Amino acid sequence: QVQLVESGGGLVQAGGSLRLSCAASGLTFSSYTMGWFRQAPGKEREFVAAITWSGSRTKLVDSVKGRFTISRDNAKNTVYLQMNSLKPEDTAVYFCAANDFSSYVGAGNYRYWGQGTQVTVSS
Numbered sequence: 001q002v003q004l005v006e007s008g009g010g011l012v013q014a015g016g017s018l019r020l021s022c023a024a025s026g027l028t029f030s031s032y033t034m035g036w037f038r039q040a041p042g043k044e045r046e047f048v049a050a051i052t053w054s055g056s057r058t059k060l061v062d063s064v065k066g067r068f069t070i071s072r073d074n075a076k077n078t079v080y081l082q083m084n085s086l087k088p089e090d091t092a093v094y095f096c097a098a099n100d101f102s103s104y105v106g107a108g109n110y111r112y113w114g115q116g117t118q119v120t121v122s123s
Helices: none
Strands: 003-007 010-013 018-025 033-040 046-051 058-060 070-074 076-083 092-099 119-120
Touching: 003 092, 018 033, 018 092, 018 119, 033 058, 033 070, 033 076, 046 070, 046 076, 076 092
Parallel strands: 010 119
Antiparallel strands: 003 018, 018 076, 033 046, 033 092, 046 058, 070 076, 092 119
């Protein structure tokens, strides 16, 4: 079955950096757009970033542009989210997800989801 396993979360001070990884198995990774989402306590899950199957196109939510970068390594079946200049408002559980519209880069219609990794940014 399809598994998406996130790692790399943790506690970091404001201004610090973290790199999240999401390892995929049970699917043809290079056929999927991959996305990152986050959910803060008491808030709805929100879209953060997406990358097409080839990595040629990416999309980031405005609040993280200039600070976060999404990338992927199809040889390793892994997608990354590099997070720099972290702010307390970035605190959330971060989820990766797979969308089988491989050239789509957006927030909707993700079929598979990971369990999430906690990111906490202290002020």
